Amino acid sequence: MRVMVVGSGGREHALVEALAASRLEPEMYAAPGNPGMAGIAKTVDIPASDLTALRDFARENGIDLTVVGPEDPLIGGIVECFSEEDLAVFGPSRAAARIEGSKVFAKELMRHAGVPTADFEVFDREESALAYLYSTERYPLVVKADGAAAGKGVTVARAREEAEEAVRACFGGKFGPAGRRIVIEECLEGREASVFVITDGEEILPFLPAQDYKAAYDGNRGPNTGGMGAYSPIFWMEPATYAAILEEIIRPTLHQLSLIGSPYTGVLYAGVMVTPEGPKALEFNCRFGDPETQVLLPRMESDLLELMIAAREHDLSGREVEWSSEKAVCVVLASEGYPEDYDTGVEITGLENLPAGVYVYHAGTEERDGRLYTAGGRVLNVVGTGPTILEARARAYAAVEQIHFEGMHYRTDIALEAIELEDL
Numbered sequence: 001m002r003v004m005v006v007g008s009g010g011r012e013h014a015l016v017e018a019l020a021a022s023r024l025e026p027e028m029y030a031a032p033g034n035p036g037m038a039g040i041a042k043t044v045d046i047p048a049s050d051l052t053a054l055r056d057f058a059r060e061n062g063i064d065l066t067v068v069g070p071e072d073p074l075i076g077g078i079v080e081c082f083s084e085e086d087l088a089v090f091g092p093s094r095a096a097a098r099i100e101g102s103k104v105f106a107k108e109l110m111r112h113a114g115v116p117t118a119d120f121e122v123f124d125r126e127e128s129a130l131a132y133l134y135s136t137e138r139y140p141l142v143v144k145a146d147g148a149a150a151g152k153g154v155t156v157a158r159a160r161e162e163a164e165e166a167v168r169a170c171f172g173g174k175f176g177p178a179g180r181r182i183v184i185e186e187c188l189e190g191r192e193a194s195v196f197v198i199t200d201g202e203e204i205l206p207f208l209p210a211q212d213y214k215a216a217y218d219g220n221r222g223p224n225t226g227g228m229g230a231y232s233p234i235f236w237m238e239p240a241t242y243a244a245i246l247e248e249i250i251r252p253t254l255h256q257l258s259l260i261g262s263p264y265t266g267v268l269y270a271g272v273m274v275t276p277e278g279p280k281a282l283e284f285n286c287r288f289g290d291p292e293t294q295v296l297l298p299r300m301e302s303d304l305l306e307l308m309i310a311a312r313e314h315d316l317s318g319r320e321v322e323w324s325s326e327k328a329v330c331v332v333l334a335s336e337g338y339p340e341d342y343d344t345g346v347e348i349t350g351l352e353n354l355p356a357g358v359y360v361y362h363a364g365t366e367e368r369d370g371r372l373y374t375a376g377g378r379v380l381n382v383v384g385t386g387p388t389i390l391e392a393r394a395r396a397y398a399a400v401e402q403i404h405f406e407g408m409h410y411r412t413d414i415a416l417e418a419i420e421l422e423d424l
């Protein structure tokens with residue numbers, strides 16, 4: 001069978017690798033893919049945003065299943081586009097992907113489903129949003145652009161001035177149409193976790209939870225990024241808390257989507273805050289997380305491709321996801337200046353002879369004449385695995401030491417707190 005992965009980052013590299021290892025021995029394609037996938041997939045020079053070109057390629061090349069990494073093609077309706085020609089995509093319909101495409105949709109859905117989440121108000125006019133900021137005492141609070149803004153549309157505002165600036169930025173067009181409506185919500189305190197399930201809209205196959213690191217610098221300081229690292233499993237999360245996330249957040253949300261006629265198939269990702277009152281949903285995403293996927297898939301013993309096919313065929317009951325007892329830690333190597341302006345085209349060296357138990361996923365690289373260069377903000381994802389987080393982390397950082405490109409920036413504290421909590 002032929003399987004195509006859409007996307008070009010570290011998450012897609014990890015997906016290609018996991019799918020290629022299937023018992024079904026798929027022939028792998030990646031559009032547009034990246035140089036790290038070269039040995040395991042044929043890369044196809046079509047951007048993830050060109051849905052009709054992807055569909056034409058899938059039809060002409062007999063692609064049996066397309067797996068979508070990033071959210072934009074799903075929010076843009078790749079499932080509907082492909083189904084016009086009876087081509088299969090693993091992922092939610094455009095209507096179901098609104099769970100990520102619109103924060104207002106997601107919050108209202110949660111309210112109707114009784115899902116625990118931060119209290120919120122929706123505004124579609126700047127004046128009324130600003131009036132609200134003057135009328136409330138509930139600082140800090142969180143201002144969110146309604147639409148997808150590549151993770152940059154959320155501001156946790158400590159005081160009114162900061163909130164005002166965020167509101168003006170949204171309505172002033174900083175995020176384009178995504179900022180025409182906004183959500184202002186209560187700021188939740190606690191520990192954050194990422195929870196993933198594969199679902200056919202009814203049955204769920206839970207993954208292990210993972211922890212990601214959004215801030216650019218050590219100690220969770222600096223601007224928010226697409227993600228600077230991750231680890232799994234999470235030692236601090238009690239099994240009862242995880243069960244509550246599945247029963248009180250994931251299941252009612254899926255049920256509500258079915259009720260409104262938008263049943264969900266694919267991976268549902270819940271960003272959760274574990275508060276003293278229990279877990280509350282921060283947001284939903286309609287695809288795998290990046291870089292969480294890079295610490296989950298190397299530990300997965302089940303056949304990912306078979307599970308995706310089973311979800312499409314509503315054949316999930318009685319299945320579960322099996323995991324190795326290995327732990328995994330991912331350190332993201334970024335370009336100097338990321339997430340603000342950065343240069344690309346900087347040569348990368350030191351990827352040969354990396355220690356055993358280390359996986360390097362390409363996130364923003366380019367190959368020219370047999371040499372590797374940076375081509376994005378997040379450049380490489382270095383994943384260490386091992387019997388303990390301590391060892392997995394040591395392996396990841398030992399490999400990082402070997403890799404070099406000018407201006408290479410990474411956090412040095414990924415999974416540090418997990419070592420203190422780990423029961424060695």
Ligand code: AMP
Pocket residue numbers: 118142144151154156185186187188189192214271282283
């Ligand atoms: P979102 O895209 O909604 O997940 O927001 C991005 C990040 O902003 C989250 O990962 C949280 O760290 C933070 N955040 C979002 N909503 C809240 C909230 N209500 N309270 C505290 N932090 C939040």
